[in-house]
Amino acid sequence: MKYYIISGEASGDLHGANLIKELMKLDPAANIRCWGGDMMEAAGAKVVKHYKELAFMGFKEVIANIGTILNNIRFCKKDIIQFNPDVVVFIDYPGFNLRLSKFAKQKGFKTLYYIAPQVWAWKEGRVEIIKKYIDTLLVILPFEVDFFAKHQCPAIFTGHPLLDAVSTFEINTNFYIQNKLDPQTPIIALLPGSRKQEILKMLPVMCETTKNFEGYQFVIAAAPGQTLDFYQEIIYNYPNIKIVSGQTYQLLKHSYAACVTSGTATLETALFNVPQVVCYKGSWFSYQIGRRLVKVKYISLVNLILDKPCVSELIQDGFTVETLSDELQDILSETREEMLEDYLDLKGMLGNGGASKKAADAVFALATKK
Numbered sequence: 001m002k003y004y005i006i007s008g009e010a011s012g013d014l015h016g017a018n019l020i021k022e023l024m025k026l027d028p029a030a031n032i033r034c035w036g037g038d039m040m041e042a043a044g045a046k047v048v049k050h051y052k053e054l055a056f057m058g059f060k061e062v063i064a065n066i067g068t069i070l071n072n073i074r075f076c077k078k079d080i081i082q083f084n085p086d087v088v089v090f091i092d093y094p095g096f097n098l099r100l101s102k103f104a105k106q107k108g109f110k111t112l113y114y115i116a117p118q119v120w121a122w123k124e125g126r127v128e129i130i131k132k133y134i135d136t137l138l139v140i141l142p143f144e145v146d147f148f149a150k151h152q153c154p155a156i157f158t159g160h161p162l163l164d165a166v167s168t169f170e171i172n173t174n175f176y177i178q179n180k181l182d183p184q185t186p187i188i189a190l191l192p193g194s195r196k197q198e199i200l201k202m203l204p205v206m207c208e209t210t211k212n213f214e215g216y217q218f219v220i221a222a223a224p225g226q227t228l229d230f231y232q233e234i235i236y237n238y239p240n241i242k243i244v245s246g247q248t249y250q251l252l253k254h255s256y257a258a259c260v261t262s263g264t265a266t267l268e269t270a271l272f273n274v275p276q277v278v279c280y281k282g283s284w285f286s287y288q289i290g291r292r293l294v295k296v297k298y299i300s301l302v303n304l305i306l307d308k309p310c311v312s313e314l315i316q317d318g319f320t321v322e323t324l325s326d327e328l329q330d331i332l333s334e335t336r337e338e339m340l341e342d343y344l345d346l347k348g349m350l351g352n353g354g355a356s357k358k359a360a361d362a363v364f365a366l367a368t369k370k
Contacts, residue, residue, distance in 0.1 A: 001027050002031045002033075003085055003363065004109075005033075005034040005036065005040070005091065006036075006076065007091035007092060009051055010223065012093055013036045017040045017042065018164055019091075019359050027367075050225075073096065073099060073100070076096075080103075080104060080109065090112070091115050092117070094118075094126065098117065098126060111134050112137075112363055113138065114158075131151070136156070138158050140158055141305060143305075160355055162267055163351065163353045166272065169249050175247070181219065182217060185216065186216050188210075188219075188259070189221060189260075189274065191220075192206060193261035194223035194224070194263075195223075196230070203231070204234060205281070206279075206324070207241060209325050212325045221248040252272040260278055262280040262299045266301050270311075271343075273343055278300040279313075302342075302346060306346055310342040
């Protein structure tokens with residue numbers, strides 16, 4: 001069978017790769033063409049557009065790059081027609097993928113959405129697009145089934161694929177030696193995001209905060225799409241900070257605490273049992289629009305799933321060296337054990353694993369359906 005998969009971010013590359021691995025077990029002769037990254041390519045797909053060419057953060061950045069985005073949409077439509085897949089699979093990345101879902105369905109292709117758009121947070125009207133143009137909807141958060149049911153939009157809960165990614169992770173016993181780190185000094189991980197715009201907002205504050213902590217070593221998890229030179233220019237005046245690239249899970253496995261930019265990384269950090277402070281700061285323009293549109297109580301997936309403030313969230317003007325220092329000090333001592341107990345509840349709510357296999361089963365079933 002022929003599969004066309006579209007993801008547009010680092011997290012989508014991870015989940016897409018695990019989906020592809022499971023698809024290959026069901027369909028060893030699968031011909032998979034995708035928009036994704038290195039992991040999806042390594043899993044056996046032909047990558048026609050890398051996600052690092054697609055990631056634009058915030059309203060202002062999207063507007064500034066609208067020409068590139070429209071060109072990508074035109075290219076994708078043409079590429080789908082030429083490839084003529086048995087099913088088109090959309091992974092997250094809703095601004096782009098929902099447009100393509102309409103096109104794909106109208107052209108007669110079967111459509112499946114894996115990792116549903118977070119329409120419960122904002123743009124609830126998108127549910128109607130999903131109902132109209134998506135044949136099979138797969139969701140990864142437990143409350144999403146009820147949300148879509150209220151809109152008469154059937155959804156299948158697969159569990160969260162990060163459970164699979166974390167459970168199959170293998171620790172590198174030479175991590176400290178290879179990265180010239182001290183095994184006797186606890187690590188505080190800095191995860192400033194994956195897009196250049198957000199890293200430039202987040203990392204300088206995180207770096208300045210390190211001056212307030214002795215007895216710890218600080219290590220940045222470099223994003224796959226960014227060069228080491230980019231990070232080194234930012235940390236030039238902070239010789240105490242190290243960088244690791246392509247080793248985020250290794251870093252989390254070896255960390256005592258973390259400062260994390262809001263996004264998938266907050267959930268990954270929790271699944272590795274690392275107490276964290278969640279941070280977010282965007283452009284003034286994007287933030288002003290976003291806070292008027294977003295309808296959720298929390299910005300971190302950890303708090304959203306638990307429906308309570310398990311991790312501290314420092315947002316926009318509330319994200320400063322002073323506030324980050326205070327919250328980081330708390331998770332190093334007072335609130336640490338309570339947060340780790342909440343993490344246990346979180347894992348129980350995310351399913352029993354096997355999300356990638358369940359998703360692959362659904363993709364294969366739709367592709368082979370007459």
